[in-house]
Amino acid sequence: MSPRFPRLTSERTSLATAGAHAAVATSLKKRPGSDTVKGQIFFALLLFAVAIAMLALAAVILQNAIKGSSAFGTHLITDGPSTIFPEKAGFRPAIIGSLYLMAGVILFVVPIGVGAAVYLEEYADGTRWWNKLIELNIQNLAAVPSIIYGILGLAFIVRGPLDLGFVALAGALTLSLLVLPTVIIAAREAIRAVPPSIREGSLALGATQWQTIRRQVLPASVPGIATGVILAISRALGEAAPLLLVGAATFVTFDPQPLSGGYSALPTQIFNYALRPQDEFKVVAAAGVVLMLIVLLMMNSFAIWLRNRYEQQW
Amino acid sequence: MEARDATATGELGRMDPARPLVAARPRYGEKIIQGLLAACALISVITTTVIVISLLSPTLDFFGEVGIGKFFSLDEWAPTQAEPTFGALRLVIGTLSATLWALLFAVPIGLLSGIYLSEYARPRVRKTVKPVLEVLAGIPTVALGLFAITFISPEIQGIFPDAVKSPPFFVLAAGLGIGLLIVPIIASLSDDAMRAVPGGLREGAYGLGADKLKVATRVVFPAAISGIVASIVLAASRAIGETMIVLLAAGANPNASFNPFESVLTMTASIARVATGDIGTGTITYDTIFAVGSLLFVMTLGMNAIAMRLVRRFREVYE
Numbered sequence: 097m098s099p100r101f102p103r104l105t106s107e108r109t110s111l112a113t114a115g116a117h118a119a120v121a122t123s124l125k126k127r128p129g130s131d132t133v134k135g136q137i138f139f140a141l142l143l144f145a146v147a148i149a150m151l152a153l154a155a156v157i158l159q160n161a162i163k164g165s166s167a168f169g170t171h172l173i174t175d176g177p178s179t180i181f182p183e184k185a186g187f188r189p190a191i192i193g194s195l196y197l198m199a200g201v202i203l204f205v206v207p208i209g210v211g212a213a214v215y216l217e218e219y220a221d222g223t224r225w226w227n228k229l230i231e232l233n234i235q236n237l238a239a240v241p242s243i244i245y246g247i248l249g250l251a252f253i254v255r256g257p258l259d260l261g262f263v264a265l266a267g268a269l270t271l272s273l274l275v276l277p278t279v280i281i282a283a284r285e286a287i288r289a290v291p292p293s294i295r296e297g298s299l300a301l302g303a304t305q306w307q308t309i310r311r312q313v314l315p316a317s318v319p320g321i322a323t324g325v326i327l328a329i330s331r332a333l334g335e336a337a338p339l340l341l342v343g344a345a346t347f348v349t350f351d352p353q354p355l356s357g358g359y360s361a362l363p364t365q366i367f368n369y370a371l372r373p374q375d376e377f378k379v380v381a382a383a384g385v386v387l388m389l390i391v392l393l394m395m396n397s398f399a400i401w402l403r404n405r406y407e408q409q410w
Numbered sequence: 411m412e413a414r415d416a417t418a419t420g421e422l423g424r425m426d427p428a429r430p431l432v433a434a435r436p437r438y439g440e441k442i443i444q445g446l447l448a449a450c451a452l453i454s455v456i457t458t459t460v461i462v463i464s465l466l467s468p469t470l471d472f473f474g475e476v477g478i479g480k481f482f483s484l485d486e487w488a489p490t491q492a493e494p495t496f497g498a499l500r501l502v503i504g505t506l507s508a509t510l511w512a513l514l515f516a517v518p519i520g521l522l523s524g525i526y527l528s529e530y531a532r533p534r535v536r537k538t539v540k541p542v543l544e545v546l547a548g549i550p551t552v553a554l555g556l557f558a559i560t561f562i563s564p565e566i567q568g569i570f571p572d573a574v575k576s577p578p579f580f581v582l583a584a585g586l587g588i589g590l591l592i593v594p595i596i597a598s599l600s601d602d603a604m605r606a607v608p609g610g611l612r613e614g615a616y617g618l619g620a621d622k623l624k625v626a627t628r629v630v631f632p633a634a635i636s637g638i639v640a641s642i643v644l645a646a647s648r649a650i651g652e653t654m655i656v657l658l659a660a661g662a663n664p665n666a667s668f669n670p671f672e673s674v675l676t677m678t679a680s681i682a683r684v685a686t687g688d689i690g691t692g693t694i695t696y697d698t699i700f701a702v703g704s705l706l707f708v709m710t711l712g713m714n715a716i717a718m719r720l721v722r723r724f725r726e727v728y729e
Contacts, residue, residue: 134623135621143526149593150542155561156590159561211449219444243703244651306440370556378560381556393545396548
């Protein structure tokens, strides 16, 4: 109010208006009693559920770390498996086998997955039935149980038309098919995030469609694609079920070769130790899990760092 | 692409008819590259075809010898006996039992977490909780299986000392292990479904005097129900196809029972056990891999189709 006018309201009316204001405000703020209590209980329930989920995660990691702690040591990495001496049992051939598998998966999955994603995002006419078929296929494949891929690998890659035998390459091919849908879906997402104006600018300057893709779209989407690939590979690293069918269950004491002879992988070797009835071997298995979780955590953190570092605002 | 070229020649061509903007010669390189990329995309279709082929022919061989009626029966599952019987319904019931216990644990926890993430959590809390849950989804299943056998199983046996028939293996331990695996799936997908509910619905409900509890449970949750059901169906399909946890923790007795303390043999575990055992290729026992695999493939495919249909319906409502 401007100072020219004296205060017209008396002390009593101002008190009354303040009282009325406060009464209205509190009555508006107040919720029906029963709902507030119910709401509080529900909120507590929600927090309880989230806490259980988070605690479960902590429990899996901690329990394995505590159980495996007595087996930690360099022998885990340098020694081969043992059936008799749990204190000497290690993961050396399994780690080497897993490295071969990872390398194979990267080699197959990156070009094919990115190629498929580029085709679906940049070339394919989504209204055509064959392109719809491909999309439907990828969605379905992403949800096929991993052991079915093991059957495919067994019938088609290990035996049958490709007839590779139980070698690391067969395992790598099987895992590649398993993670291919994940890579395609992630790469498509990354390519879709590049705004159309970039493409239009490039095309307007006279670049062909492939030149536009190679020099503009792909470079801009590399961080997104790399994130998807790393996450897919970390899934392949932890996957054991299909490998049981394509030969990685074999007990390997020597360093495996990529193209000949038996091989094993980290998760199947852990499974092998975990199956034994003696608790000492379960300790070794737990130590192996910790080893695997450390590698996975590093890969996932790298993926998150990559995403945050190169996240581009257009 | 074609449409763009047409307008370019149409409009600019008129101004300068000497230099049309279409390429002077056909670009074969571009076509070859497009063909190669299309071939990459075709690999997914080929994968599906190969899965069907590699499952189908041994399955037909198997049914030729055993008969469909004998397969879908409650006969003993004894493929390695001298006179083998193949009552695959026992495997199906074992699988459903493990899935049931997993869902009984994971559906409440997952849905409540989803509601928390979508309706209650502040953005900063959400940004930490969701990735942590996704880490839980990324833990290798063999690690969860080991956790089930070395932690969950002894703990439950401590609570119910005499209930477990063939310790340390029983289906509840495996089910809870699978439950840990699918909690993040349900939480994350149902969170997505509920966040897709338009804000106007929430504001309308608040405007009518509803409190947060009513908005979350009577407005947002029903509006997102098809997406929520889809998340549960997808989680169930994941549970049915899970191998390592049941292989480690559920034992190997093909009991046709939903008793949580009984040991069961699931479809996936039976496939893995036959494949890793010393069983000759081409024998009828070996072919059970493919027959049971076909059954598993059809079941998960059906569930995924249901989930996808639900998600599509749910999308049509708001877009």
